[in-house]
Amino acid sequence: xxxxxxxxxxxxxxxxxxxxxxxxxxxxxxxxxxxxxxxxxxxxxxxxxxxxxxxxxxxxxxxxxxxxxxxxxxxxxxxxxxxxxxxxxxxxxxxxxxxxxxxxxxxxxxxxxxxxxxxxxxxxxxxxxxxxxxxxxxxxxxxxxxxxxxxxxxxxxxxxxxxxxxxxxxxxxxxxxxxxxxxxxxxxxxxxxxxxxxxxxxxxxxxxx
Numbered sequence: 178x179x180x181x182x183x184x185x186x187x188x189x190x191x192x193x194x195x196x197x198x199x200x201x202x203x204x205x206x207x208x209x210x211x212x213x214x215x216x217x218x219x220x221x222x223x224x225x226x227x228x229x230x231x232x233x234x235x236x237x238x239x240x241x242x243x244x245x246x247x248x249x250x251x252x253x254x255x256x257x258x259x260x261x262x263x264x265x266x267x268x269x270x271x272x273x274x275x276x277x278x279x280x281x282x283x284x285x286x287x288x289x290x291x292x293x294x295x296x297x298x299x300x301x302x303x304x305x306x307x308x309x310x311x312x313x314x315x316x317x318x319x320x321x322x323x324x325x326x327x328x329x330x331x332x333x334x335x336x337x338x339x340x341x342x343x344x345x346x347x348x349x350x351x352x353x354x355x356x357x358x359x360x361x362x363x364x365x366x367x368x369x370x371x372x373x374x375x376x377x378x379x380x381x382x383x384x385x386x
Contacts, residue, residue, distance in 0.1 A: 210289045211288075211289065211291070212292075212293060213279055214279075215294075217272050218272070220271070221297060223270050225301060227270070227319065228268055228301060228302075228319075229319060231319030231374070231377060233320065233378055233381070234316045235315040235323070235325075235374065235380075235381050236380060236381070237312070237384060238384060238385070239327050239329065239385040240385075240386050241259075242257065243331075243333060244364070258309070259311040259329045259368075260309045261307060262307045262311075262330075263304055264325055264385065265303075266305070267298075267299075267323065268301065268324075269324055273324065276298075303315055313385075318374050320376055320377060320379070321373070323371070323374070325369065325370050325372060328366070329365065329367075330363065331363075332361050332364070333361065334360075336358065337358060338355040338356070338357055340354075341355060342354050370385050
């Protein structure tokens with residue numbers, strides 16, 4: 178009888194061990210990030226030549242407009258001026274044109290698909306800082322085509338109806354009560370435009386939004 182109990186106990190121990198050793202822990206999924214870059218070679222000599230000093234200028238104002246929380250524009254919303262924002266200017270070279278088209282075709286932030294310039298290409302740029310009215314200037318520009326970009330941060334303010342409770346009457350009817358509350362959401366808009374200086378000494382005015 179003791180031998181039988183020992184055999185049964187050993188069987189349960191072995192069975193439990195077998196179950197434990199057969200367990201497999203499913204690993205957490207990692208977000209797949211895809212990076213794309215232009216295949217064409219970057220011409221640093223051309224970029225350097227385009228950014229050499231000239232006698233023209235690019236003057237602009239940078240702004241955005243408040244958007245709905247779902248992402249679409251709000252009609253007649255006031256301008257949000259870019260205060261102390263960095264504006265980047267890049268020369269539009271064949272390499273840049275391929276990057277821009279690739280970005281239009283491949284970029285999807287939600288799906289973590291990004292299109293990057295090479296480090297070397299990004300080094301050939303000019304920068305300006307806006308004032309509190311969103312105004313900026315790139316002086317000493319040569320004739321040529323350029324791309325302007327800025328990242329404008331602002332806070333979206335809105336209201337929503339928050340449920341606060343329910344009341345019941347003598348006949349079983351129910352009334353829900355709500356209270357209007359405010360919410361705030363941080364937004365970053367990527368604002369971009371192309372600009373062309375057509376001749377020496379020309380002052381080009383542009384809206385970056």
